[in-house]
Amino acid sequence: MTLSQDLWQEHQSIVAEMMHDPFIEGIADASLSHQRFTYAMRQEGHYLETIARVYSIAAAKAPGWESFGMLHSMADRAVRDVEMYYQFAPQLGVDVVDKTLDPTMHRFTDFLLSTAWGQDIGLTVVALVPWQRAYDFIGDEISHHDIPEHGSIDWLRNCTDPGRDLLIRQLEDLIDHYARPTPVTYNTYQYALQCQRDFFQAAWDTEPDAESEE
Numbered sequence: 001m002t003l004s005q006d007l008w009q010e011h012q013s014i015v016a017e018m019m020h021d022p023f024i025e026g027i028a029d030a031s032l033s034h035q036r037f038t039y040a041m042r043q044e045g046h047y048l049e050t051i052a053r054v055y056s057i058a059a060a061k062a063p064g065w066e067s068f069g070m071l072h073s074m075a076d077r078a079v080r081d082v083e084m085y086y087q088f089a090p091q092l093g094v095d096v097v098d099k100t101l102d103p104t105m106h107r108f109t110d111f112l113l114s115t116a117w118g119q120d121i122g123l124t125v126v127a128l129v130p131w132q133r134a135y136d137f138i139g140d141e142i143s144h145h146d147i148p149e150h151g152s153i154d155w156l157r158n159c160t161d162p163g164r165d166l167l168i169r170q171l172e173d174l175i176d177h178y179a180r181p182t183p184v185t186y187n188t189y190q191y192a193l194q195c196q197r198d199f200f201q202a203a204w205d206t207e208p209d210a211e212s213e214e
Helices: 003-010 012-019 022-028 034-061 065-092 103-118 121-143 153-159 162-178 183-204
Strands: none
Touching (some): 003 162, 012 121, 012 183, 034 065, 034 103, 034 121, 034 183, 065 162, 103 183, 121 162
16 A cells, blocks of 8 residues: 555544544535535635645645646646636625635635645645545535536536546545655644644534524
């Protein structure tokens, strides 16, 4: 088993918690309120902008030309994702002008940037992969069921985009090449997943009185 595979398998309990989070269950059964969905999508813009920067920092630190080129291409794709987000999100009712940062998203984006600036490429990629692998996994699991058409369906389709799966596998190859199986590596992966779990819960908690929803 490769390091990237072991990291993913080692933290399946957190992934299971996310799968049973009411926010994710609400996407799966189309019951998620518009307020909760748009709140999460507004934070998505902060996430996308951050990973574009992190890819660029990692590329600058890449010891080899091949890894530099790969990370540079990922940064280009991330920039395009940001541009697409600002075109697409308003159509879903997302206020992209509101730059209020959720504390859980702030914690994660700060973590990503501090890791990118302060650590080597191996640990930086370890910090990047968990959210993307978990999004891919969640989207794939939900897509196996009959999904009603609803506002978050395009988000789900983006999660299961084959091109995104290729990007994740390339990142995991970088983990296997540059990262080391140390406690810091495992703790970094775990912390990233915990941030993601906490973010889903925070998005759900934007409407504390769930019983009043229609």
